[in-house]
Amino acid sequence: MTEYQVIDSADTVLRDGTIKLHGPDAFEGMRRAGRLAADILDAMAPLVKPGVSTAELDDIVREMTLAGGAVPATLGYRGYTHSCCISINHVICHGIPSEKILKDGDIVNIDVTPLLDGWHGDTSRMYLVGDVPLKARKLVDVTHECLMLGIEQVKPGARLGDIGAVIEAHARAHRYTTVREFCGHGLGRLFHDAPEVIHAAKAGTGPELKPGMFFTIEPMINAGKPWAKVLSDGWTAVSRDKSLSAQFEHSLGVTETGVEIFTKSQRGLDKPPYS
Ligand code: MF3
Ligand code: CO
Ligand code: CO
Numbered sequence: 001m002t003e004y005q006v007i008d009s010a011d012t013v014l015r016d017g018t019i020k021l022h023g024p025d026a027f028e029g030m031r032r033a034g035r036l037a038a039d040i041l042d043a044m045a046p047l048v049k050p051g052v053s054t055a056e057l058d059d060i061v062r063e064m065t066l067a068g069g070a071v072p073a074t075l076g077y078r079g080y081t082h083s084c085c086i087s088i089n090h091v092i093c094h095g096i097p098s099e100k101i102l103k104d105g106d107i108v109n110i111d112v113t114p115l116l117d118g119w120h121g122d123t124s125r126m127y128l129v130g131d132v133p134l135k136a137r138k139l140v141d142v143t144h145e146c147l148m149l150g151i152e153q154v155k156p157g158a159r160l161g162d163i164g165a166v167i168e169a170h171a172r173a174h175r176y177t178t179v180r181e182f183c184g185h186g187l188g189r190l191f192h193d194a195p196e197v198i199h200a201a202k203a204g205t206g207p208e209l210k211p212g213m214f215f216t217i218e219p220m221i222n223a224g225k226p227w228a229k230v231l232s233d234g235w236t237a238v239s240r241d242k243s244l245s246a247q248f249e250h251s252l253g254v255t256e257t258g259v260e261i262f263t264k265s266q267r268g269l270d271k272p273p274y275s
Contacts (some may be wrong), residue, residue: 001115001155002019002195002207002208003017003019003043003115004018004019004020004021004111004210005018005019005020005021005062006008006021006023006212007021007022007023007026008023009065011189012187013188013193014199015190015192015193015194016053016195016218017194019186019194019195019207019210019212019213019265020104020186020188020193020212020213020214021211021212021213022188022212022213022214022253023117023212026119026188026212026214027253027260029116029117029119030119030121030188030214030251030253030262031260031262032116032117032119032121032122033070033114033115033116033117033119033120033251033262034104034121034251034261034262034263034264035121035236035262035263035266036065036068036069036114036121037112037113037114037121037122037123037251037262037263038121038123038263038264038266039064039068039266040064040065040068040112041110041123041125041265042266042267042269042271043060043064043125044060044061044110044115044125044127045127045250045269045274045275046176046274046275048102048108048110048127048128048129049129049130050101050102050103050104050129050130050172051102052101052102052238053087053097053098053099053100053101053102053115054086054088054095054097054098054100054102054166054227055097055098055099055100056244057084057086057108057110058082058083058084058086058097059083059099061084061110061112062075062083062084062085065083065112068114068116069116069117070114070115070116070117071114071115072084072112072114072115073113073114073115073120073122073191074113077191079234080096080235082096082097082226083097083112084097084110084111084112084113085097085109085110085111085124085235086109086111086170087108087111087236087237087245087247088100088102088106088107088111089106089107089108089241089244089245090239090242090244090245091236091237091238091245092182092184092220092222092228092238092239092245092247093111093220093236093237093247094230094235094236094237095234095236096235096236097169097236102129103129103130104129104130104131104170105111105130105131105132105133105136106125106129106130106131106132107126107128107129107136107140107180107246108126108127108128108129108140109124109125109126109127109246109247109248110124110125110127110250111124111247112124113191115191116214118120118189119188119238120187120188120189120190120191120251120265121251121263122187122191122216122218122249122251123216123249123250123251123263124207124247124248124249124262125219125248125269125270125271125272126140126143126144126246126247126248126272127196127272127274128140128272128273134180135223135244136244138174138271139221139223139244139246140246140271140272141245141271142170142171142174142176142221142246143171143219143220143221143247143248144248144270146166146167146170146171146199146219146221146248146269147172147217147218147219147249147250147261149166149167149170150163150164150166150167150199150217150244151163151232151252151259151261152166152217153165153166154209154252154254154258154259154260155209155210155211155254155257155258156209156210156254156256156257156267157208158205158208159203159204159205159206159207159208159243160195160197160200160201160205160206160208160209161197161198161201161202161204161205161206162201162203162204162273163184163197163199163201163217164178164197164198164199164201164202165175165201165202165203166203166236166243167199167217167219168199168200168201171200171219171221173234174240175241176221176222176223177197177221177224177225177226178200178219178220178221178222178226179199179219179220179221179222179226179239179245180198180199180200181195181198181228181229181237182218182220182228183198183199183218183239183256184196184197184198184199184215184216184217184218184249185197185216186213186215187215187216187251187272188214188260189212193202195215196209197215197216197217197218197240197241197269199217199218199219199220209254210254211254211255211256212253212254213253214251214253214254215251216249216251216252216264217249217252218247218249218250219247219248220245220247221246221247222239222243222245223243223244223245224239224241224242224243224244225239225240225241226239227239227240227241228240248270248271249263250262250263250264251263
């Protein structure tokens, strides 16, 4: 049985499996964190180009996060020591910034989570490095469509499974696959909280969506088989068959009538091409 918990923004919030229902102050907190997260991803657009290292991009994410009055939630999270995740080509998610240099034709996901005044703004976008082959651009486009179709399902009375149903159907229609090992998640004062948002689900199943719920939708879509494995660094998740993988993520809140996306770009830079 799903349990919901109405929380006041001043409450101590526990990771107790309950789905939190938030009020107006929490929406305002998420709006601010989400806007900063989106601004950081906007700023990355001109910087993601051949020759830049992922560590350099991570440095800029950290500086922008701190300049915005926030801290990167990933820094020190379960032993993670970077300010964002940067996942290239067949890396599905949780790529660790390093001296690795981006090269022409790469597709890259940057995933940031500023923690601002106690609220988490978790979002990621894909970037195209130089000239990217049509096949890879198609995967990126369809993955963004998957995210937006999922978001369209969000309104009071819908079920969580409705989201994963449309995502999986859209991926499948393009002969892509949906990664099962990683999910979206509740968030707010906590980075990762209930519920789990499954990206390949059955319509009409799962918890009912209620006003005040906050969660992410972050589909990972593979051009080949859906199978993932985590490398020996304990973080980097790759497609087992080395096929290309793409992901977009938004943080959102369920409103009385539908959905509010907290991490939308203020400049219309939600998906490539960015120029
Ligand atoms: N931002 C990721 C998410 O979407 C989580 C990254 S945790 C890290 O949930 F430690 F790998 F950074
Ligand atoms: Co997330
Ligand atoms: Co994220």
